[in-house]
Amino acid sequence: MAGSCPRLQEAQRLAVCGISRLTLAQETQEPSESGPERCMGLGARSWLPAAEQLLPLVDYFMGEYCQALQTRERERAGRSPSGSRKLGPSGSWESSANVDDGLVSAEELALAALGVLHLLVSHSYAAVTRILSDDSSGGPTHSGDSGHVRESGAAVSPAGATETPLSVHTQRCLFSKLLQLADSLVVSASYRRETLINQSLRVLGKLAKNATAELLSRFQVLLRGSALRRCLSADAPCSTVHLAVQLLASVVYRQELLSQLCSQSDLCLFLHLYTYVSTRPDTSATDRLWLQLEQEVVRFLTSICLSHSGAVAVLLEADCQCSTEVLKALIVMMHRRWLTQREPRRGCCVVTEQQGVTFIRETLLLLHRLSQRDKHFTEHCVQVLHQHSQALHGIRHILQQIPDLEESEELALEDLCPHEEQDVEAGRP
Ligand SMILES: [Zn+2]
Numbered sequence: 057m058a059g060s061c062p063r064l065q066e067a068q069r070l071a072v073c074g075i076s077r078l079t080l081a082q083e084t085q086e087p088s089e090s091g092p093e094r095c096m097g098l099g100a101r102s103w104l105p106a107a108e109q110l111l112p113l114v115d116y117f118m119g120e121y122c123q124a125l126q127t128r129e130r131e132r133a134g135r136s137p138s139g140s141r142k143l144g145p146s147g148s149w150e151s152s153a154n155v156d157d158g159l160v161s162a163e164e165l166a167l168a169a170l171g172v173l174h175l176l177v178s179h180s181y182a183a184v185t186r187i188l189s190d191d192s193s194g195g196p197t198h199s200g201d202s203g204h205v206r207e208s209g210a211a212v213s214p215a216g217a218t219e220t221p222l223s224v225h226t227q228r229c230l231f232s233k234l235l236q237l238a239d240s241l242v243v244s245a246s247y248r249r250e251t252l253i254n255q256s257l258r259v260l261g262k263l264a265k266n267a268t269a270e271l272l273s274r275f276q277v278l279l280r281g282s283a284l285r286r287c288l289s290a291d292a293p294c295s296t297v298h299l300a301v302q303l304l305a306s307v308v309y310r311q312e313l314l315s316q317l318c319s320q321s322d323l324c325l326f327l328h329l330y331t332y333v334s335t336r337p338d339t340s341a342t343d344r345l346w347l348q349l350e351q352e353v354v355r356f357l358t359s360i361c362l363s364h365s366g367a368v369a370v371l372l373e374a375d376c377q378c379s380t381e382v383l384k385a386l387i388v389m390m391h392r393r394w395l396t397q398r399e400p401r402r403g404c405c406v407v408t409e410q411q412g413v414t415f416i417r418e419t420l421l422l423l424h425r426l427s428q429r430d431k432h433f434t435e436h437c438v439q440v441l442h443q444h445s446q447a448l449h450g451i452r453h454i455l456q457q458i459p460d461l462e463e464s465e466e467l468a469l470e471d472l473c474p475h476e477e478q479d480v481e482a483g484r485p
Pocket of ligand 1: 317318319320321324325326327374376377378379
């Protein structure tokens with residue numbers, strides 16, 4: 057720690073300098089000749105180069121936390137060189153109080169650093185560019201790493217293989233630290249794991265949103281690794297999945313990144329996402345939170361369909377289970393929402409109810425778009441055919457009460473559930 061003090065002092069000096077520059081009114085008037093050709097989320101006046109000067113300090117505290125996690129990991133594994141472990145009352149090895157204290161304080165500082173970083177990447181294109189361009193300490197050719205490590209230190213190991221050790225990450229660039237702190241495996245010793253992962257995903261999402269198409273390629277490492285899959289696993293909180301979907305929605309702007317979402321195996325990210333929203337494993341999440349996630353998923357998939365010609369094929373024509381699971385997930389979500397909408401509204405606010413109707417309308421249009429493309433639609437939906445017919449029957453009743461119903465929605469309803477079928481369906485849950 058003592059050895060890193062000069063580095064901290066230098067980072068602090070730079071940060072103070074950066075803050076002073078940021079407070080100057082003329083800061084926003086600085087020329088941005090070397091600015092981006094296309095910046096997705098930020099305006100031309102958001103170059104803000106002074107923001108870069110705060111990055112070393114943010115990087116320092118995130119690095120310190122990664123190191124504290126590494127120390128804790130060694131303690132757990134019983135490899136502490138200090139020999140300070142002792143056997144606790146429960147018979148398990150206790151880590152030293154020093155390690156715990158160090159981890160708690162480093163965690164607080166890392167969370168504060170992530171908060172500052174979110175602000176920086178939200179408002180400064182210079183900061184976004186610096187973070188995504190900086191691979192000086194973590195390029196693909198970096199030697200001396202574990203065989204599983206590629207660009208930026210992220211793990212790209214096959215399923216079940218040992219993950220990248222923390223010792224590698226602590227020496228890497230800010231982007232790589234960010235990826236690590238979004239990984240539940242790396243931060244398993246954290247005291248505020250969910251907050252830490254969510255805050256890291258929030259920053260990554262903002263980075264992706266404000267990146268140029270060229271800079272977005274840095275996110276390949278995230279799609280190839282297993283951290284994002286863990287964010288979509290059954291034990292992930294609903295809020296984490298929501299942030300992961302928002303991140304994905306910005307990343308798949310690039311066509312080659314979109315194609316990486318499906319790995320044509322049980323590691324497929326689409327498959328994880330569909331399973332999550334179909335099964336709703338987070339029992340502590342409120343209905344409102346679920347609705348927000350499900351709406352995000354439907355909008356994410358719709359944006360993929362609309363992104364370019366042929367994009368629907370990524371969803372429907374891959375040689376992967378995800379190509380049929382997408383239809384099932386949409387039908388299950390729509391059916392479940394219809395059941396919720398028709399139940400007596402006890403304590404449900406009008407906003408949530410309206411949001412539920414919006415969700416149903418958007419899901420209907422997406423399902424119709426996919427059904428037009430899928431020649432074996434009925435066959436692919438056979439496991440959820442009952443929910444499909446029942447939900448559409450009920451939805452027709454809901455939509456009939458909407459004065460501004462679009463022609464495309466009427467067409468979708470008629471195509472997916474022709475009138476003659478209405479007489480057959482009983483409409484029971
Ligand atoms: Zn797939």
